[in-house]
Amino acid sequence: MKAAVFDGNKIELKEVQTPEINDDQVLIKVKAVGICGTDLAIVSGSLQTPIPIILGHEFAGQIINVGKNIDNYWKGKRVTSEINSNVDFNCYYCNKKQYTQCISRKAIGIDIDGAIAEYIAVDSYLIHKIPDNLTFNEATFIEPLAAAYQTFEMMKLVEDDKITVIFGLGKLGLLLVQVALEYGLTVVAIDGSEKKLSLAKEFGAARLINRMKEKNIVNEIKDYTNGIGADIVIDTSGNPRVIADLISSCKTRGKLHIKSTHGIAVPINLTELVVREITLYTSRCGPFQKAIEGLKIGNIKVKSMISNIFPLKEVNLAFASYNKDHDNIKTVIEV
Numbered sequence: 270m271k272a273a274v275f276d277g278n279k280i281e282l283k284e285v286q287t288p289e290i291n292d293d294q295v296l297i298k299v300k301a302v303g304i305c306g307t308d309l310a311i312v313s314g315s316l317q318t319p320i321p322i323i324l325g326h327e328f329a330g331q332i333i334n335v336g337k338n339i340d341n342y343w344k345g346k347r348v349t350s351e352i353n354s355n356v357d358f359n360c361y362y363c364n365k366k367q368y369t370q371c372i373s374r375k376a377i378g379i380d381i382d383g384a385i386a387e388y389i390a391v392d393s394y395l396i397h398k399i400p401d402n403l404t405f406n407e408a409t410f411i412e413p414l415a416a417a418y419q420t421f422e423m424m425k426l427v428e429d430d431k432i433t434v435i436f437g438l439g440k441l442g443l444l445l446v447q448v449a450l451e452y453g454l455t456v457v458a459i460d461g462s463e464k465k466l467s468l469a470k471e472f473g474a475a476r477l478i479n480r481m482k483e484k485n486i487v488n489e490i491k492d493y494t495n496g497i498g499a500d501i502v503i504d505t506s507g508n509p510r511v512i513a514d515l516i517s518s519c520k521t522r523g524k525l526h527i528k529s530t531h532g533i534a535v536p537i538n539l540t541e542l543v544v545r546e547i548t549l550y551t552s553r554c555g556p557f558q559k560a561i562e563g564l565k566i567g568n569i570k571v572k573s574m575i576s577n578i579f580p581l582k583e584v585n586l587a588f589a590s591y592n593k594d595h596d597n598i599k600t601v602i603e604v
């Protein structure tokens with residue numbers, strides 16, 4: 270099969286062995302793969318993976334073969350897959366049903382081969398059916414949307430949580446805007462791209478701040494919150510230079526949620542967190558069924574977030590689309 274193989278320096282379309290499935294796996298003909306910030310971090314060298322590796326973990330496709338232990342019902346089904354593979358169902362975290370933190374976990378497209386390829390073999394417990402009203406391209410948003418839901422599941426909102434700041438309106442930020450609204454929050458959305466800000470407004474963000482034009486973000490947020498600060502501040506930017514502003518924008522006893530991975534050690538003023546009793550949250554992968562439901566009933570809209578579509582053979586152009594265009598929200602590779 271053809272696959273986009275990253276060798277530590279570059280991505281190359283290569284002919285490789287089609288993966289074989291074991292008795293508990295399914296073979297998926299990949300139809301669409303989204304490029305994620307994690308993929309870009311791997312290619313830029315800030316996130317280390319085994320090499321060579323086939324990248325890609327936000328994907329959808331059709332099951333064309335199933336292992337001996339899997340019901341034939343699944344053959345032909347349109348599916349997406351969770352990324353936390355090799356779960357042992359036996360460790361401390363598995364016994365607490367926290368499978369995404371299993372100590373044996375290997376992430377598809379990060380620790381083991383991923384989906385920017387014609388086929389991928391996947392553990393059957395990772396598979397979820399795609400609703401009929403979703404295209405394969407739209408279904409590539411299920412994985413990041415699940416992560417967006419996880420942001421709020423981890424924080425356990427209380428009645429006082431009313432205003433949330435979302436800093437960074439890439440794919441994850443714009444999904445977070447929509448999930449926050451579903452939770453009944455008022456959203457302040459911050460980015461440097463007018464295009465992304467206008468999409469956040471379309472989704473229902475109440476206050477937009479263009480960080481390229483508004484030099485003092487903290488003042489803007491304080492003004493909007495009667496001098497108190499936001500109840501919740503979420504960072505998706507991965508930009509270490511904004512952390513101080515994010516803390517200052519958060520109310521005393523508020524919630525600060527770091528959603529992005531920085532890939533480097535980031536200086537952070539813990540004293541301000543301590544003195545003002547701000548709780549620091551983090552989160553990673555989330556509930557797929559909740560994400561699928563949000564898309565199925567139409568609460569979450571993703572079509573307008575697809576900025577570019579490339580065929581597999583143009584995988585390098587697909588990756589380059591992020592460098593060329595700061596308005597780029599999500600590039601999808603069709604296989």
Ligand SMILES: [Zn+2]
Pocket residue numbers: 356357358359360361362363364370371372373
């Ligand atoms: Zn485990």
